[in-house]
Amino acid sequence: MKIDLTGTTALVTGSSRGIGRAIAEALGKAGAAVAVHCRERASQAAELSDQLGNDSAVFTADLQDPMQAVSLFRQVLDKYGRVDLLVNNAGIFEHSPLVKETPEWIADWERTIAVNLTGAGILCREAINHFIPAGGGRIINIASRAAFRGETADHLHYAASKGGLVSLSRSIARSFGNHNIKCFTIAPGFVRTEMIDHHLQGKGEEEILNELALSRLTTPGDIAPVAVLIAGGGMDHATGTTIDINGGSYMH
Numbered sequence: 018m019k020i021d022l023t024g025t026t027a028l029v030t031g032s033s034r035g036i037g038r039a040i041a042e043a044l045g046k047a048g049a050a051v052a053v054h055c056r057e058r059a060s061q062a063a064e065l066s067d068q069l070g071n072d073s074a075v076f077t078a079d080l081q082d083p084m085q086a087v088s089l090f091r092q093v094l095d096k097y098g099r100v101d102l103l104v105n106n107a108g109i110f111e112h113s114p115l116v117k118e119t120p121e122w123i124a125d126w127e128r129t130i131a132v133n134l135t136g137a138g139i140l141c142r143e144a145i146n147h148f149i150p151a152g153g154g155r156i157i158n159i160a161s162r163a164a165f166r167g168e169t170a171d172h173l174h175y176a177a178s179k180g181g182l183v184s185l186s187r188s189i190a191r192s193f194g195n196h197n198i199k200c201f202t203i204a205p206g207f208v209r210t211e212m213i214d215h216h217l218q219g220k221g222e223e224e225i226l227n228e229l230a231l232s233r234l235t236t237p238g239d240i241a242p243v244a245v246l247i248a249g250g251g252m253d254h255a256t257g258t259t260i261d262i263n264g265g266s267y268m269h
C-alpha cells in the first residue's frame with residue numbers, strides 16, 4: 018500500500034527529536050508539509066525541516082504557556098492556510114516523589130499537566146475549530162502505556178496527564194465524527210529516546226527488555242508508520258481507539 022500525503026499539512030508537536038521526529042520524517046517522506054515544532058532545540062528542528070522539504074518549516078512554542086499553544090496553531094494556519102493532521106506528541110516525564118516539599122510537588126504536577134494535557138487540549142480545540150468549516154481532519158494524541166497500566170509513585174502526574182489524553186481522544190471522536198473529524202491515541206511503552214536515557218543506565222535496559230514479549234526495545238521508527246497510516250485515512254473507522262505500541266509488554 019502506498020500512502021501519498023502530497024498537498025496535506027501536518028503539525029507535529031515536539032518533533033525536534035525522539036518519537037515526534039520519527040513521525041515527522043515519515044509524514045514528510047509520504048509527501049506532507051510538516052510544521053516541525055520544538056520548545057528550544059530550534060537548530061535540531063531546522064535541520065529536520067530542511068531535510069524534509071515539501072515547504073516544511075519550524076515553529077517554536079513553550080506548551081506550558083496556554084497562549085503559546087493557541088498561537089502555535091494559528092501561526093501554522095497562517096503559513097499553510099490549512100492543517101490536515103495534528104499530532105500532539107510533545108511531552109515531559111519528570112521525577113516527582115511524594116516526599117518533595119508540597120509547593121514543589123504541586124509545581125511539578127501543574128507543569129506536567131500543563132505541557133502534556135492542557136497544551137494538547139488547547140491544540141485539539143484550535144484544530145477542531147479549523148476542521149469543522151474545512152470539512153474534517155485528523156488528530157493523534159501520543160499518550161502512554163502508563164495511562165492503562167499506571168506509573169510508579171514518582172510519576173503520578175505523568176500517568177494522570179496521559180489518562181486525560183486517552184479520554185480526550187475518545188470524546189473528540191464521539192463528538193465530532195459527524196464533522197468528519199477522526200481522533201486516535203497512540204500509547205507507547207518504553208521507547209529508546211532521550212526521555213528515558215536515565216532508565217537505560219545500568220541494568221535498566223535489561224529490566225525493560227525482560228518485560229517485553231519481543232526481544233528488542235521499541236524505537237521511534239516503530240511508532241511512525243502507524244501515524245502515516247492514520248494520516249492517509251487507513252484507520253478512519255477505528256476513530257477513538259488506542260493503538261498500543263509496547264513490544265507486547267502490556268495489553269488491555
Ligand SMILES: NC(=O)c1ccc[n+]([C@@H]2O[C@H](COP(=O)([O-])OP(=O)(O)OC[C@H]3O[C@@H](n4cnc5c(N)ncnc54)[C@H](OP(=O)(O)O)[C@@H]3O)[C@@H](O)[C@H]2O)c1
Nearest residue numbers: 031033035036055056057058079080107108207208210212
Ligand atoms: N520515550 C518513551 O519511552 C515514551 C513512552 C511513552 C510515551 N512517550 C510519549 O511520547 C512523546 C514523545 O516522547 P519522546 O520520548 O520522543 O520525548 P523526548 O525525546 O524527550 O522529546 C520531547 C519533545 O517534546 C518537546 N517539549 C518538551 N517540553 C516542551 C514544552 N514545554 N513545550 C513544547 N515542547 C516541549 C521537546 O522540544 P525540545 O527538543 O525543543 O526540548 C521535544 O521535541 C511524549 O508525549 C512522551 O510522553 C514516550
